[in-house]
Every structure is written in structure tokens, then in C-alpha cells.
Amino acid sequence: MKKIIFALFILILGGTVFFFGWVQIRVPPGSYGVMRSKTHGIDPVVIREGEFRWLWYAIIPTNTALNVFTLRLVEQPIRITGSLPSGNAYALFAGLEADFSYEYAGSLSFMVKPDQLPVLITERSVANQEDLEAFERRIAGEIASYSTRRIREHVAAGNELGELSMDKLKEDILREYPYIENLSCGGAMVQYPDLVLYNSLRKIYEDYRRGQQKSQESDVSPPANRQINARIRLDELAKYGELLTKYPILLQYLALEKGGDGKNPDPGED
Numbered sequence: 001m002k003k004i005i006f007a008l009f010i011l012i013l014g015g016t017v018f019f020f021g022w023v024q025i026r027v028p029p030g031s032y033g034v035m036r037s038k039t040h041g042i043d044p045v046v047i048r049e050g051e052f053r054w055l056w057y058a059i060i061p062t063n064t065a066l067n068v069f070t071l072r073l074v075e076q077p078i079r080i081t082g083s084l085p086s087g088n089a090y091a092l093f094a095g096l097e098a099d100f101s102y103e104y105a106g107s108l109s110f111m112v113k114p115d116q117l118p119v120l121i122t123e124r125s126v127a128n129q130e131d132l133e134a135f136e137r138r139i140a141g142e143i144a145s146y147s148t149r150r151i152r153e154h155v156a157a158g159n160e161l162g163e164l165s166m167d168k169l170k171e172d173i174l175r176e177y178p179y180i181e182n183l184s185c186g187g188a189m190v191q192y193p194d195l196v197l198y199n200s201l202r203k204i205y206e207d208y209r210r211g212q213q214k215s216q217e218s219d220v221s222p223p224a225n226r227q228i229n230a231r232i233r234l235d236e237l238a239k240y241g242e243l244l245t246k247y248p249i250l251l252q253y254l255a256l257e258k259g260g261d262g263k264n265p266d267p268g269e270d
Contacts, residue, residue, distance in 0.1 A: 026066050032114045034121055037064040044118045067121065069132050071112055073182070076140035080104040080148050084193055085156050090201035093208075100198055104151060106187015108143060110180040112136060120179065139180065143173055147185065 026047075027033040033047035035055060047053050047066075055064075080103070087100025112120070112132070120126040126135050150169060170183050 027068060031068050031070045032117060034067045034069070034117050035064055036067065036121075039063055042118050042121055046114050046117055048114065067117075067128065069117055069129055071114060071132075072136075073109055073111055074136045074140050075107060075109045076144050078104070078106045078108060078144050078147060078187060080151055082152060082155070084198050086202070086205075087193070087198060090198065090205050093205050094201050096201075098194065098197060098201075100193040101191065102155060102189060102193050103191040104155075104187055105190050106185070108140075108147060108183070108185045110140075110143070110183045112179055113181045116179045139177060143177060146173060146176065 027049060029049050031049070035043040035047060037043070039060070043055070045053075082102060084100040084102070087098070091098040091100070112135075117126070120132070120135065124135055126132050147169065150172075166185050170185055173185075174180065174183055
């Protein structure tokens with residue numbers, strides 16, 4: 001009888017130890033867990049549904065705490081409006097009524113990488129689901145701003161939107177934001193300017209400005225040179241004036257030099 005009771009005690013004790021160390025059971029389906037402990041800090045391995053995890057230090061009372069997160073697909077709309085640089089000036093120069101404004105409508109979506117949750121806890125102070133959702137909103141806004149800037153620069157350079165490689169844009173975003181995955185970017189121009197007309201007017205205007213500049217440089221060169229030479233001469237005279245003021249005896253020397261023979265002039269001469 002004692003052996004049976006002892007065996008039951010061992011089984012119950014072993015089951016209890018196993019249960020408290022079985023951390024995966026604490027994570028609800030569809031969620032991810034990150035274990036924190038006083039003895040081991042933050043466990044870098046994320047606890048996932050369907051992956052058995054048993055941690056011996058989890059059986060120590062009050063030693064561990066489990067952070068549970070639910071990851072979702074984050075969606076962010078993108079709307080860009082603007083006008084091509086100096087478009088109105090080019091149209092006015094050519095005497096045309098042309099509208100070079102544009103509008104882009106699109107969206108992006110992504111998910112936070114589960115494996116990055118321990119990093120986010122350590123480096124971004126993401127301690128709970130509320131912190132995670134705030135982080136997702138902030139990152140979504142930053143990625144939208146980054147995409148908007150890239151699209152504006154591309155269109156402002158007079159390029160067709162189709163020439164902007166979305167794969168390259170996604171690659172750049174993922175490099176800038178290594179915490180995310182499953183990134184999707186898409187959209188289209190709701191209003192698009194006539195780039196052929198814009199580029200033609202810009203070239204005509206730039207050619208005209210270059211011609212005007214060359215003409216002005218040719219007309220202004222002689223007076224400009226004279227002004228520069230006069231300025232140099234004035235600087236030289238100012239230096240002579242300072243020198244003569246400081247050393248008046250030089251005036252007598254200059255007078256002797258002007259006589260030509262280096263001798264004192266005749267006092268009786270007028």
C-alpha cells in the first residue's frame with residue numbers, strides 16, 4: 001500500500017512539475033508568447049501554437065511572466081496629391097492652359113514578424129498588446145510617409161509611375177523596417193499630368209534660360225571687368241593712404257623721387 005501511495009505521489013508531483021513547465025499551454029490559439037523570467041531574462045525563442053515548449057525555470061514560483069501577443073494584418077491607406085515642379089510657370093511661358101497636378105490613391109499592408117517580438121520588448125518597450133498596436137500604427141504611418149516621399153520624387157522628376165519599381169520600393173522598405181513581413185504595396189494614379197507636354201515645355205524653358213544667361217554674361221563682361229579693376233585700384237590706394245598717414249616722412253621721399261635726380265630742389269626755385 002505504501003508503495004502505491006508513493007508511486008501516486010511521484011506521479012502527481014511529476015505531473016505538477018511538467019504542467020508548470022509546459023509554457024506553450026498558456027498561449028491561446030492564434031497568439032504568440034514571450035517568456036520573461038527573473039533568472040533568465042527575456043527568452044529569445046517565441047512560444048508558438050503547436051510547438052511544444054517546456055522550460056524548467058518556469059516551475060519556480062513567481063519567477064516567470066508570460067507576454068501574449070496577437071498579430072494582425074496592418075493596413076494603411078496612401079493618398080498623394082501635388083503638382084509637377086514649376087508646371088504653372090512652364091505653361092504660362094508657353095502661353096498654354098495646362099494642368100500639371102496629380103493624385104495617387106493606394107494602400108499598403110504588413111504584419112509584424114513573430115520572431116521579432118522579443119526584440120520589440122527589449123528595444124521598443126512593447127510590453128503588451130496595447131503597446132504592440134501602438135507600435136504597428138506608428139510604423140504604418142512611417143512607411144506611408146516613406147512611400148509618399150519616394151513616389152513624389154519619382155513623379156517630380158518627370159517619370160511615369162509605371163517606371164517606379166514596386167519590388168524595389170518594397171525591398172527598400174523591408175530594409176528600413178526589419179520588424180515586418182508580408183508587405184504589400186499597391187495603388188494607381190487617379191489623376192495624372194501630361195508628362196510628354198511637361199517635359200517638352202521644361203526643355204524649351206531651360207534652353208531659353210540658358211540662352212538668356214549667355215547673352216547677359218556677354219553683355220555684362222566688360223563693365224564687370226572694369227568694376228573689378230577699379231575695386232582693386234581703390235584697395236591699393238587705401239593701403240597707400242594708411243601707409244603715408246602712419247609714416248609722413250615717406251611724403252618727402254616721394255617728392256625727391258619725383259625730382260628725378262634724387263637731389264634736394266633749389267630753395268630759390270618757385
